[in-house]
Each structure stands twice: as C-alpha cells, then as structure tokens.
Amino acid sequence: MTIQTNRRNFLKGSAAAATALVIGLNSRGVLAAGSSGAQLNPFVKIGSDGTLTVVVKHFEMGQGTTTGLTTLIAEELDVDWDSVKHEFAPADGKKYANLLFGAQGTGGSTAMANSYKQYRQAGAAAREILIQAAAQKWNVDPETVTIESGILTSGDKKAHFGEVAEIASTIEPSKEPRIKGNADLKLIGNPNLSRKDGYGKTNGSAQFAMDVKVPGMVYAAVIHSPKFGGKLTSFDAAEAKSVAGFIDAKAMPNNAGIVVYGKNTWAIKQAKDAIVAEWDFTQAETRSSDIMIAEHLKLLEEPQYSATKTTDFKATTAAIDSSEQSVEAEFVFPFLAHAPMEPLNCVIEPTETGVRVHDGCQFPGLTQPTVAAITGLKPEQVEINTVFAGGSFGRRANPTSDYQAEAAMAFAMLGGKTPIKMVWMREDDIQGGYFRPMAAHRVKVGIDDKGKIAGWDHRIAAKSIMKGTALESFAVHDGVDHSSVEGISDTHYGIPGFSLGLSDFVSPVSVLWWRSVGHTHTAFALESAIDMVAEKAGRDPVEFRLELLAGGDADQQRLSDVLKLAAEKSGWDDPLPEGRGRGVALHKSFGSYVAEVIEVSLNDGAIKIEKVTCAVDCGIPVNPDVIKAQMEGGIGYGLGAAMRNQITFTDGLVDQDNFPTYEPIRMSDMPDIDVHIVPSTIAPTGVGEPGTPPSAPALANAIKAATGLRVTRLPLAENGVEFA
Amino acid sequence: MAFDLKINGQNRQVEAEPGTPLLWVIRDELDLTGTKFGCGVASCGACTVHVDGEPTRSCMTFVEDVQGSDVQTIEGLDGPVAKAVQDAWNELDVVQCGYCQSGQIMSAVGLLSGNPKPSDEDIDDYMSGNACRCATYKRIRAAIHHAAGTLEG
Numbered sequence: 054m055t056i057q058t059n060r061r062n063f064l065k066g067s068a069a070a071a072t073a074l075v076i077g078l079n080s081r082g083v084l085a086a087g088s089s090g091a092q093l094n095p096f097v098k099i100g101s102d103g104t105l106t107v108v109v110k111h112f113e114m115g116q117g118t119t120t121g122l123t124t125l126i127a128e129e130l131d132v133d134w135d136s137v138k139h140e141f142a143p144a145d146g147k148k149y150a151n152l153l154f155g156a157q158g159t160g161g162s163t164a165m166a167n168s169y170k171q172y173r174q175a176g177a178a179a180r181e182i183l184i185q186a187a188a189q190k191w192n193v194d195p196e197t198v199t200i201e202s203g204i205l206t207s208g209d210k211k212a213h214f215g216e217v218a219e220i221a222s223t224i225e226p227s228k229e230p231r232i233k234g235n236a237d238l239k240l241i242g243n244p245n246l247s248r249k250d251g252y253g254k255t256n257g258s259a260q261f262a263m264d265v266k267v268p269g270m271v272y273a274a275v276i277h278s279p280k281f282g283g284k285l286t287s288f289d290a291a292e293a294k295s296v297a298g299f300i301d302a303k304a305m306p307n308n309a310g311i312v313v314y315g316k317n318t319w320a321i322k323q324a325k326d327a328i329v330a331e332w333d334f335t336q337a338e339t340r341s342s343d344i345m346i347a348e349h350l351k352l353l354e355e356p357q358y359s360a361t362k363t364t365d366f367k368a369t370t371a372a373i374d375s376s377e378q379s380v381e382a383e384f385v386f387p388f389l390a391h392a393p394m395e396p397l398n399c400v401i402e403p404t405e406t407g408v409r410v411h412d413g414c415q416f417p418g419l420t421q422p423t424v425a426a427i428t429g430l431k432p433e434q435v436e437i438n439t440v441f442a443g444g445s446f447g448r449r450a451n452p453t454s455d456y457q458a459e460a461a462m463a464f465a466m467l468g469g470k471t472p473i474k475m476v477w478m479r480e481d482d483i484q485g486g487y488f489r490p491m492a493a494h495r496v497k498v499g500i501d502d503k504g505k506i507a508g509w510d511h512r513i514a515a516k517s518i519m520k521g522t523a524l525e526s527f528a529v530h531d532g533v534d535h536s537s538v539e540g541i542s543d544t545h546y547g548i549p550g551f552s553l554g555l556s557d558f559v560s561p562v563s564v565l566w567w568r569s570v571g572h573t574h575t576a577f578a579l580e581s582a583i584d585m586v587a588e589k590a591g592r593d594p595v596e597f598r599l600e601l602l603a604g605g606d607a608d609q610q611r612l613s614d615v616l617k618l619a620a621e622k623s624g625w626d627d628p629l630p631e632g633r634g635r636g637v638a639l640h641k642s643f644g645s646y647v648a649e650v651i652e653v654s655l656n657d658g659a660i661k662i663e664k665v666t667c668a669v670d671c672g673i674p675v676n677p678d679v680i681k682a683q684m685e686g687g688i689g690y691g692l693g694a695a696m697r698n699q700i701t702f703t704d705g706l707v708d709q710d711n712f713p714t715y716e717p718i719r720m721s722d723m724p725d726i727d728v729h730i731v732p733s734t735i736a737p738t739g740v741g742e743p744g745t746p747p748s749a750p751a752l753a754n755a756i757k758a759a760t761g762l763r764v765t766r767l768p769l770a771e772n773g774v775e776f777a
Numbered sequence: 778m779a780f781d782l783k784i785n786g787q788n789r790q791v792e793a794e795p796g797t798p799l800l801w802v803i804r805d806e807l808d809l810t811g812t813k814f815g816c817g818v819a820s821c822g823a824c825t826v827h828v829d830g831e832p833t834r835s836c837m838t839f840v841e842d843v844q845g846s847d848v849q850t851i852e853g854l855d856g857p858v859a860k861a862v863q864d865a866w867n868e869l870d871v872v873q874c875g876y877c878q879s880g881q882i883m884s885a886v887g888l889l890s891g892n893p894k895p896s897d898e899d900i901d902d903y904m905s906g907n908a909c910r911c912a913t914y915k916r917i918r919a920a921i922h923h924a925a926g927t928l929e930g
Contacts, residue, residue, distance in 0.1 A: 113874075114874055115872070115873030115874030115875065115911045116873070117873075247867065247870060248870045248872065250872065250875060251866070251867045251870055251871075251872050252867060253875075254872040254875030254878050255863045255866045255867055255871075255872065255875075255878060255882060256811070256851065256852070256854075256863065257809075257810070257811020257812070257850070257851035257852050257879050258811065258852075259875055260810075261813075261876060263810070263813070263814065264804075264810035266805075266808060266810075272805075297794040298794075317801060317805040317806070318801050318804070318805055318814070319797050319798065319801040319805070322817070392910060393874070393876075393910055394813075394815055394821070394823060394874060394876040394877045394908070394909070394910045394911070395813070395815075395874070395876045396814065396815070441874070441875065441876075442874065443813075443874050443875070443876030443877075444873075444874040444876060444910050444911060445874075446910070478817060479815065479816040479817060479818075678870055682870065682873060682913070682916070685912065685913070685915050685916070686873055686911045686912045686913065688912070689911075689912020689914065689915075690910070690911075690912055693912065711816055711817075711818050711820060712815075712816050712818070712820035712821055712908060713818065713820050717821075717908045717909075717910055718912055718914075719905045719908065719914075720900065720901050720904040720905050720907070720914045720917065720918065721901035721902070721905045723912065723914035723915055723918075725915065726915055
C-alpha cells in the first residue's frame with residue numbers, strides 16, 4: 054500500500070511511536086530468572102553464551118527482513134554474521150510499530166525504510182552499554198574497550214556479551230547513541246552476506262503456519278458465497294457425513310459462509326466439496342467481465358474527481374485540439390489474484406489468558422484487535438506467534454484480517470476451547486476476492502510542431518481500495534483514493550497541460566493492494582503512452598524521457614540516472630538483429646527509482662522474453678543481494694501477470710479456480726535478469742514492490758518494437774500476443 | 778484402514794481412507810511438514826516427493842499406490858546429489874518466501890540424478906512443473922548448474 058502522501062497523518066496519530074524513534078529504552082530487563090542473558094532493548098537480546106538475537110518486527114514473506122533488520126544491529130555490535138540469530142517480535146504495537154504507519158505491520162515496502170535508523174540506534178545503544186558494563190566489570194576506562202567478532206576486549210581482558218549482559222541491563226544508554234560512520238561499515242552494503250532464512254527453507258525445517266500442529270487441533274475450511282455479496286440461506290451437509298474425518302458444518306453467524314470442521318485437511322476438503330449450499334444473491338455482483346469493462350470505459354467520459362490540483366480538462370482539451378498531432382489510447386486491466394504459494398491459513402488455540410494465533414502475520418496491529426473483538430477478548434489477550442509466510446504480495450495485509458477473522462469465528466463457534474486450524478484451498482484463494490482492482494485508463498496527448506507535449510488528458514476508472522476501510526481517512530482526500538492514481542498524479546515527468554481525472558467503479562467484488570498497488574496499472578498506462586508519444590514525435594524513447602526529466606529536481610535526477618544506467622548496461626544504442634526488439638520503462642514507487650530495459654525475440658510469431666536489464670536506486674543498499682533478488686522476483690511477478698493472468702467473471706462467478714486456469718509464470722518463461730544498483734548515501738527506501746511496475750510496460754514496449762503491435766489491454770496473451 | 782509405508786527409510790503404519798492423497802498422510806498423520814500443499818491438483822509441484830527415486834506429486838498420488846515403494850521427502854533427502862543441490866541453493870541464496878523450495882529441490886535432485894549436466898533448456902523443461910510465485914527461477918537455474926559443476930568435481 055502507498056500512504057506516502059499521508060504519512061504525516063499517520064504519524065500524528067502515533068506521536069509516541071514517532072518521537073521514540075528510538076528504541077523504548079525503558080523496556081530493558083533481565084530475561085527470565087535462571088538465565089544470565091538479558092534483553093537490552095526491544096530489539097536486542099543477548100544469550101548467556103553471548104549469542105546476539107535480533108528481534109525482527111516485520112514478518113518475513115521472502116522480502117528479506119530477517120536478513121535486513123538483523124544486518125543493522127549486527128553491524129553496530131560488530132558480531133560475526135553467521136553467529137547472529139533472529140526471532141519475530143510478538144504483537145506489541147507500542148514497541149514494534151511500523152514508524153511510518155503508527156501500528157505494527159508490514160507493507161508499502163517500508164520495512165527497511167522505517168527501521169533503518171531505529172535498528173541501527175538500537176544496536177548502537179546496546180554496544181554502548183555492553184562496553185560500559187565491561188569497563189565496570191574490569192574497572193577500566195570504557196574508551197579502552199573494543200568489540201571484534203562479538204568479543205569485548207581491553208588490554209589482556211576478554212569477554213563475550215553474555216558475561217556482561219546482566220550488568221549492561223542496569224545501565225541507561227545515552228539518548229542518541231552514536232552509530233558507526235560509513236567508512237566503518239562491514240555488513241551494511243556487503244554483497245556476500247547469506248540470507249538468514251536460507252538454511253531452514255532448503256531442508257524442510259522452516260515453519261510456516263500451514264506446518265503448525267497443536268494438541269487436539271481441529272481443521273476448518275470455509276465455504277464462501279460463489280458470488281461476491283451473496284448471503285447463505287440454507288445448506289445440506291448430508292453427503293459430507295459419509296466423509297471419513299468429517300466433524301460438523303455450521304453456518305457463520307453473519308451468513309457469509311459455512312464453516313466445515315474435520316479431523317484433517319483431506320477431510321475438510323472432501324466435506325467442503327460435498328456440501329450443497331443455497332445463497333441469496335440479491336445484493337451480489339452478478340455482472341460479467343465484458344459488462345464491467347464497458348462500465349469502466351463509460352466512467353472515463355465524466356471523471357468524478359480531479360486527481361491533481363492543477364487539473365483543468367477544458368484547458369487541456371483546448372491545448373490538445375490546437376496541437377499538430379495527437380495520440381489517443383484506452384487501457385484495460387483485469388482483476389488479479391495474488392496467489393501466494395502458501396494458501397491462506399492460520400492456527401488459533403486457547404491459552405490461560407486468552408488465545409494464541411500462529412500466523413504468517415503481516416499486520417498484527419489489525420489482526421490482534423480483530424481476533425479480540427470476535428472472541429470477546431481484549432487485544433492484549435490475543436498473542437500472535439509470527440511464523441514464516443509463504444508469500445503475500447499484499448494479500449495478507451488486509452484491513453479486515455479476513456482469514457484470521459474466519460479462524461477466530463470458527464474457534465468461537467466451536468465453543469472457544471478447541472484449537473482450530475483454518476485452511477483455505479487454492480480454489481478459495483483464486484476465487485476468494487481481495488483482487489487487484491480492474492482498471493481502465495483513457496489518455497489523449499497533444500504534440501506541438503516542435504515534437505513536444507502540449508497537453509495530456511488522463512482519466513482513470515477503478516474500484517477504490519481504501520474507501521470503506523479503516524484506512525479511508527488516511528488515503529482518501531477530496532474523494533480521490535491516492536492508491537488509484539499514484540504514479541501518475543505524482544509523476545516527475547514535466548508534462549505541460551496535464552489533467553488527471555478519477556472515477557470509482559462500484560461493485561461488491563472485494564479489492565486489495567497487489568504488489569505495488571496502483572502502480573500496477575498507472576506505470577503501464579503512463580510508460581506505454583510516453584512511448585506512443587515519443588514514436589509519434591519521432592523521438593528515441595530514452596532521449597524523450599530524459600528531456601521530460603530535465604527540470605533539475607532531485608527526483609528527476611535520480612530517475613534520469615537509473616534510466617541512463619539501464620540504457621547503458623542493456624546496450625540500448627546498439628543495433629539489434631532482425632526479430633528482436635527492446636522496450637524501456639521507468640518508474641518511481643515506494644521511494645525507489647527503477648528503470649528496466651527488456652529485450653524480446655520473435656520466432657514464428659511467438660514472443661520470448663530474453664533479457665531484462667534493471668537499474669535501481671533505493672538509497673543506501675543495505676543488502677545488495679537481497680535488493681537484486683527483490684528486483685528479480687518483482688520483475689518476474691509483474692511479467693507473469695502481464696503475460697497471461699486475469700480474473701474474469703461470468704454472471705458474477707469467477708471463471709478461474711486454480712493454477713491451471715490462473716497459470717503462474719514458469720521457469721521456461723523466466724528471462725535472464727541483470728540488476729544494477731546505484732551507490733547511495735541517502736536513507737534506504739523500499740525494494741519489495743518497485744521492481745514490478747516497470748516490467749509490464751517495458752515488455753509491451755519491447756513487443757511493439759519487435760512486432761509493431763501496440764497492446765493496451767492486459768493480459769497480453771489474451772490480446773493478440775503469442776508467447777513461445 | 779491401515780497402510781504400511783516406507784518413508785525416508787523407516788517403516789511407518791498409518792490409518793487412512795483409501796484414496797487419501799499421500800501429501801496429507803505425510804503432512805497431517807506423519808507430521809513431515811517439509812512437503813508442502815500448494816494447489817492440490819499437481820499443478821505447482823510444492824508437494825513433490827520421491828517415490829522409488831522418481832519425483833512425484835504427492836497431492837495426486839493415493840496412499841494405497843505407494844505401499845511397497847520407497848518414499849523420500851525433503852526431510853530424508855540424502856546423498857551427494859542432494860547435498861550439492863542444497864549447498865548450491867544456499868550458496869546462491871535462491872530462496873525468498875521458501876514455501877515452494879522443498880518441491881523445487883526434490884525436482885532438481887531428480888533432474889541431476891538422471892542428467893548430470895543439464896542445459897538451460899533441459900532445466901526449463903524439467904522444472905516447469907514447479908511454480909515459484911516469488912519467481913526465484915533465475916537463481917534456481919543457476920543453482921542447478923552450480924550443483925552440476927560441484928558433482929562433476
């Protein structure tokens with residue numbers, strides 16, 4: 054999600070978290086009796102053997118938080134990388150809030166951006182008191198104490214952290230502990246650090262929620278309405294009774310569905326398929342995709358909202374009408390499912406004081422109160438055990454905490470004493486909603502006699518992600534959901550006569566942020582249209598973009614730099630052989646600047662994506678190899694969806710149900726990807742999402758270059774492009 | 778009913794209905810959770826195990842059909858090919874979310890066991906049944922080549 058323009062609002066609501074950037078210095082304390090280790094602050098634990106354990110406040114969905122946040126503290130404490138351990142933070146919004154949200158949660162590619170200073174200071178504070186503790190113990194001047202490979206040394210005296218941790222925990226660190234200077238960094242920026250989560254994920258030992266089993270646990274699945282907005286009227290479970298291991302089926306109190314209980318996963322899957330349900334579709338979505346597309350296009354005719362302060366459609370239209378040439382295009386984007394590899398699931402069990410939820414939990418700040426409300430507990434009675442998440446791509450950060458809420462409901466409906474494992478099948482995931490919204494854009498651009506843009510009329514129609522959620526007041530202003538227009542409303546291209554309008558599509562189909570949110574469609578429309586204008590004006594796409602970025606501000610400079618770097622590394626100016634084409638796209642999102650050049654080949658009418666050259670400026674590259682991995686993955690995620698993914702509807706029913714009809718990108722589709730990172734000393738920004746937005750338009754631009762075919766509707770495979 | 782299985786070299790007796798996918802026996806009854814559920818229709822490969830050495834989708838293999846067979850899961854993976862593959866995965870930091878990687882590794886071991894020096898095309902063909910939503914494919918391809926190089930010595 055992007056809340057950049059509204060971050061200040063978030064911070065207002067969480068002044069305490071913001072001022073305490075800070076580390077909660079009051080929460081030090083010796084660990085449980087009998088241990089000689091100590092927790093020096095919320096992020097730093099020292100074991101009795103001296104082992105450093107970093108408490109990671111952001112869940113790990115593959116984006117590298119267990120490596121990244123651990124790096125920051127290990128750096129300040131001069132500990133050998135391989136010896137550092139990590140654990141996930143418990144649910145505690147006071148200690149572990151995302152400083153950009155004011156609540157505990159991961160999203161918007163903010164994990165490193167909000168933690169960078171906080172974690173370095175936490176490490177520096179721990180270093181300071183460990184050194185003082187050693188000085189006390191040895192009765193020496195703290196200035197003489199050094200740390201190397203996790204060992205404190207002064208003269209001939211040596212100790213590991215565990216030997217002084219108890220003394221350290223009684224010492225108050227200074228308010229602004231001094232972090233290392235850039236010249237002294239050993240781990241930050243080191244391209245050879247191995248991932249902290251690699252080993253367990255290659256031998257089967259890494260624990261995901263799907264792997265959690267607690268004594269007496271009952272499995273549960275939910276049958277949802279096949280049409281969005283439908284209500285359960287009745288059901289017949291007679292056939293399910295013959296399924297071995299079937300326990301019971303109960304209507305949910307809100308009539309949103311049926312909970313099916315069983316003794317194992319196979320039992321609930323079979324029982325679920327055997328139950329016949331009747332639904333009231335009076336309030337449900339019953340339209341088909343072609344009708345929805347037509348309605349989006351109609352909404353473009355009269356925008357409901359102006360999405361920039363300077364929008365003036367009359368003036369823009371006049372400028373376009375008096376131009377020498379013009380370009381016009383209509384873009385259509387389908388609904389998309391996130392389809393994380395691990396189907397949604399979690400475990401909820403009773404504890405002596407409340408409940409415990411085992412979950413690859415993206416947003417404890419939302420899940421904790423949601424589960425508490427359903428189970429009749431106070432939020433602090435809901436403990437969350439965060440485990441590895443098998444992907445998310447936005448799906449697990451849900452304002453309604455939908456699957457955790459279902460687990461809590463299933464738990465409460467069974468009396469609140471029996472542990473429940475809630476498991477969604479892949480079909481529930483593909484058909485279960487919270488999709489990337491369908492969107493349509495219409496672009497008209499006037500080009501003057503010098504080949505320059507004279508006016509740009511841009512209109513967007515999409516269902517709002519934020520309206521009607523707890524985030525509405527933060528993300529919606531004057532009717533405009535920023536996440537519907539981000540990437541265009543705040544473009545850094547200097548475009549004269551620019552007007553941007555927005556209309557909301559209304560539907561019971563639930564929608565959600567999907568890896569890079571609004572940028573998933575805005576970057577495609579903008580970067581395709583820029584290429585169309587460049588072509589009409591007879592200009593090189595790279596040169597044309599650089600000219601639009603010549604205003605001299607810092608954003609334009611950083612965008613220009615990544616564009617030049619990607620162009621250079623891809624051999625943009627080198628001629629290509631027959632049957633090859635190159636396309637470029639450039640986009641800023643989540644504070645990071647990414648340019649991508651894609652090269653495709655054309656054989657017997659079929660396109661193959663051969664190579665992607667990516668340049669990224671994300672500020673200080675903390676873990677260069679993680680940044681490369683996120684660019685590679687973000688590009689693959691974007692390309693796969695652009696090639697062939699869509700969620701479509703027939704009379705309100707989702708047409709796709711599992712991977713055979715929602716075919717993910719495969720090994721044979723994956724191009725070579727070459728990532729170049731711009732060196733920087735500016736504070737780090739996101740990398741989980743920014744690789745995705747330029748990938749689809751760079752591909753469409755490359756296909757145009759190779760074939761002459763300009764495709765403005767996604768997915769490409771359904772709109773005239775054949776892939777090898 | 779009771780089935781006698783040989784899993785990771787051990788004889789295990791399990792109670793299950795005929796027609797139960799091997800996947801759920803392995804995960805829910807035997808608590809070997811390294812083998813993952815991804816789709817249930819043999820389309821993603823997250824559930825890949827070896828049955829008599831052959832990579833097999835356990836979500837579409839009935840428990841009764843593997844009686845008398847040697848079933849190996851990621852937890853029981855052993856031998857020089859397995860070690861080379863797992864080491865290569867760590868050396869190149871292939872994983873992201875990691876949920877599909879048990880299946881990827883089981884398939885990669887299967888590939889290298891039959892084809893010690895696969896080309897890019899061989900890898901693309903053999904591994905295309907294993908989906909990775911994090912799109913770690915570039916590194917998987919490189920790691921397979923890396924492991925092949927290690928095994929060659």
